[in-house]
Amino acid sequence: MATYLYRLGRFAYRRKGIVLAFWLAMLVLAGGAAAAFSGPTKDSFSIPGTPAQEAQDLMAERFPNAAADPFNSLSARYLFVAPEGSTLDDPALGAAxxxxxxxxxxxxQVSESATSTDGPGALASPSAAFDGMVDQLIEQGTPEDQARANASAVGPLSSDRTVGYVDVPIDGDFGDITEQLREDLNDAAxxxxxxxxxxxVAGSVMQDVEPPGGAAELVGLAIAAVVLVITFGSLIAAGMPLIAAIIGVGIGVSLITAATGFMDLSPTVSTLAVMIGLAVAIDYSLFILSRYRAELATASSREEAAGRAVGTAGSAVVFAGLTVIIALLALRVVNIxxxxxxxxxxxxxxxIAVLIAISMLPAVLGLMRSAIFKGRIPGVRQVDPEHPDRLTNGRRWANVVTRIPAVTLIGAIVVLGVLAIPAAKLxxxxxxxxxxxPGTVTRDAFDVTEDAFGPGRNAQLIxxxxxxSVAEDERADAFxxxxxxxxxxxxxxNAQIVGMNEAGDTAQILVPPATGPIDEATTDLVNTIRGAEEQVQTETGLNYGVAGQTAIEIDVSDRLQDALIPYLVVVVGLxxxxxxxxxxxxxxxxxxxLGFLLSVAATFGATVAIFQLDWLGLATNPQPIVSFLPIFLIGVVFGLAMDYQVFLVSRxxxxxxxGESAKDAxxxxFSHGARVVTAAAVIMxxxxxxFIAEDMAFIKVMGFALAAAIVFDAFLVRMVLIPSVMALLGDKAWWLPKWLDRILPNVDVEGEKLAQHIEARELAATEREPAVTR
Structure with a gap:
């Protein structure tokens, strides 16, 4: 592989116009596709095949005019709270x-059914809607006390009649939401x-579905620029990885935006792509550019140095990128x-970051030529992080680790183990x-609803x-x-039948729990109801399922936890x-x-301590960790951890x-790669x-967790634990059974075949030179 990448690097350097034009065209085409095909983004947590989704599908089939997707339907909820000492029954308030x-x-955009003053979907004040429900139940033969109890369990008016709500259905999809619509809905109040x-005024139509970001990316790029300037001592050289990252992320995000016109994507998809794409793109370009500067000292030309840099560091970039891609694509195993x-x-x-690093970057080097390391910053010494004769901090630390490997190994394990302790409370x-x-309209509406109607109103089960399969004359009694x-x-x-389909063979039973949607007791209730289905089927002939948003969320969390081990097996195995x-x-x-598992455990511990347990008082809203963060974090961190493993250990x-001994190697x-790996880790x-500054909870926690994981893995695992173990193992670290050595293809990441190729080429060139006559 190193030889092929060497040729690619030389080609890109020599044919810089073609290569740069190709990537510029890719950026323009991707941007055009985003502008032409972009659609709305939406959050959807439904999972095909889960019990809740099957029940939701059955409800949609049997109640086509009543069932709604709890995640994707548009609505606005108006929550009215009477002033102190008043109720919503006051004539002046009712008129308002x-x-x-x-x-x-x-x-x-208000649905046509809600625009009339009477009819099934007509809007009515909470007091009128509640009283109408009571009257209807009494007319159906329900005793008045039971009728009021049933109406209180599902009605839009609190028991003290001081709080009420009106749900307004909205036509269209998330892409039809405009700021003008939100203003109109808000002004109507x-x-x-x-x-x-x-x-x-809350509800799905009022939620911001635009992806977060912007300021976070700029802050990250600014810090990365400072680190790159310190690393290279040159403004021009520091700008190269940033330009490569911006172009790569621009192409990637544009393609993702274009894809929203053909599929439903969450607003967090592009944010996470930007977060990861920026980090790896800067790092990959940094490694190749650093190797290029080192090769300039021995290569016969700048083109040759570019080829060697891509052939050696580029090989590490390709395999590091493959580990990240494997970890990310393997999320398909979870089936969410x-x-x-x-x-x-x-x-x-x-x-895209890998392809840009091994093709566009050498083309830029060909364009800049000798100017690449100019623009030196006064006061910043231009240091070659891979200079073989310099006593770098990396060499000093390597000397310490190889001298007392048992001490450094135990120290790293103890620190990571202590950090991992809070993970037990995840x-x-x-x-x-x-x-x-707290303070957002969505959260305030949730809290007001819980206080006025009880926790179960926000966690209703259907x-x-x-x-x-039940005889027609027995169905009513069975339900x-x-x-x-x-x-x-x-x-x-409260549990009551709130709907029967036209055929009379399917019923909706509303079951409001006494606890909230994220309480463990609610999950236990759902599991108990489902566990009793076999007995109910035997005794009554009924089959049933539990639907509703809360049930779907419970199933998503269960699926994520169940998939964690299979996912680890697939990712780690590949x-x-x-x-x-x-x-x-x-x-x-x-x-x-094994080192990766330790760093992940420490990351979970730190994340739980900060965002769930609020140990340092830094979390403004301590909450359970988002249920899909652990598995996504494992995938991303594993890929990034292997980045540093490949970059450092490949040297x-x-x-x-x-020919060097195991200890000297x-x-x-370390002397060649520690400085640049440190810079890459700090940038990432x-x-x-x-992204910790973002408002979206998942992005905030993910940003912290990924940053912490880089610190733990790059500095404790890759720079302490791994070299300590390798020093203890000595030559055995590089042991591979002969039969396996014959089976595995030799990809030549270390560039041994490349060195032989270059040596043979130079020897042939020397032999072709004409003899000098005297």
Missing amino acids: IDETLAAIRGID DPARDAGLDVL PFLTDMGRAAALTVL ELALPTPATEP VVADGQ AELADRMYTYGDVS AFILLMLVFRSILVPLTAT MREAYVH IISG MSVFAA
């Missing part, structure tokens, strides 16, 4: 609410506000669509209004009972019996094989993966193959840490 409802009916009511999309999008940006939950930051059984399965405040190809060793990949492997590898950590 009616005036607000009239204004809502005049908004174009002005009559109620003017009358003294506190009105919160939105997580698969995140992995694919991030993998795309990593692939709690997981999907993002919901309950996890939104049991969809299928009675097709009623099933509703009564709900009280025996857990703490249920990467282990890849690392065996790179290092021609069994023990080096083994220690690399050790290169020195060992070229460790020292040589800074890019990730900048």
Whole structure:
């Protein structure tokens, strides 16, 4: 591989116009595709094949006019809170609410069913809607006390009649949401506000679906620029990795944006792609540019130096990128669509970063030629991080590690182990209004609803009972019996049949738990209800499922936890094989993966301590960790951890193959690569840490977790634990059974075949020179 990349590097340097024109065209075409095909982004946590999704699909089939996707339907909720000492029944307040409802009916995108003043979907004040429900239940033969209890469990008016809400269905999709629509919906509440009511306008239509970012990327790039300037001592050289990263991420994000016109993608997809794409793109270009500067000292020309840099450091970049891509694409194993999309999008940006580093960067070097390391900064010494004769900090540290490897190994394990302790208290939950930051409209509406109606109003479950196998004259009794059984399965405040389909063979039973959507008791209730289905089917003939947003969120979290071990097996297994190809060793990949597990455990511990347990008081909204963060974090961190493993240890492997002892190879590898690996780790950590300032909880926690993982893995695992283990193993670190050595293809990451190729070419050129006559 090194030989092929060497030729690619020389070609790109020599044919810089063609290569740069190609990447410029790619950027323009990708941007044009984004402008032409972009569609709306949306959050969707549904998972095909889960019990909740099957129940939701059954409800959509049997109740086509009533069932709605709890995640993807558009609506606005107006929450009215009466001033102190008043109720919503006060005539003046009631008139103000009616005036607000009239204004809502005049908004174009409000569903037609809600624009009439009477009918099934007509908007009504909370008081009128509640009283109408009570009257209807009494007319159906329900005793008045039970009718009021049933209406209170599902109705839009609190028991003290001081808080009520109106749900307004909105036509269209998320792409149809405009700021003008939000302003119109919010302005419609002005009559109620003017009358003294506190009105919160929430719901899916009011949520910002645009991806976060912008400022975070700029902060990350600014810090990366400072580190690059210190590393190279040159403004021009420092700008090269930044330009490569911006172009690569620009192409990747543009393609992702274009894809939103053909598939449903979450707004976090592009944010995570930017986060990971920026970090790896800067690092990959940094490694090749650093190697290029080192090769200038011995190469016969700048073109030759570019070829050698791409052939050696570029080989490490390709395999490091492959480990990241494998880890991201393997998220498909989890079988959760939105997580698969995140992995694919991030993998795309990593692939583009690799291709740009090995092709566009040498073309830029050909364009800049001798000017690449000019523009020196006064006061910043231009240091070659790979100078073989300089006593660098990397060489000093390598001398310490190889002298007392047992001490440094134990020290690294103890530190990582202590950091991992809080991980034992890890709690997981999907993002919901309950996890939104206090002070946001969504969170305030959630809290007001919980205080006025009880925790269960935000966590209502819908049991969809299928009675097709029950005799027609027995179905009503079977449905009623099933509703009564709900009280025996857990703490249920009320259970009632709220809907029957036209055929009379399917019923919807509303089951509001006494606890909130992220409480463990609610999860236990769902599991208990599902566990009783076999007995219910035997005794009554009914089959049923539990639907609703809360049930779907529970299933998503369960699927994520169940998929964690299979995912680890796939990712670690594939990467282990890849690392065996790179290092021609069994023990080096083994220690690399074990070290990764330690760094992940420490990352989980630190994340739980800060964002869940609020140990340092830094979290403004301590909450359970987002349930899909652990598996996504494992995938990303594993790929990035192997980046540093490949970059650092491949230099050790290169020195060992070229004749140095195992101990000297460790020292040589550190002296050549530690400074640039440190710079790369600081850059990547800074890019990730900048996203901590974002408002979106998942992005904030992910940014912290990735930054912490880089610190733990790059500085404790790759620079302390791994060289300590390798020093203890000595030559055994590079042991590979002969039979396996024959089977595995030799990819020549260390450039041994490349060196032979260059030597043979130079020898042939010398022999072709005419003899000098005297």
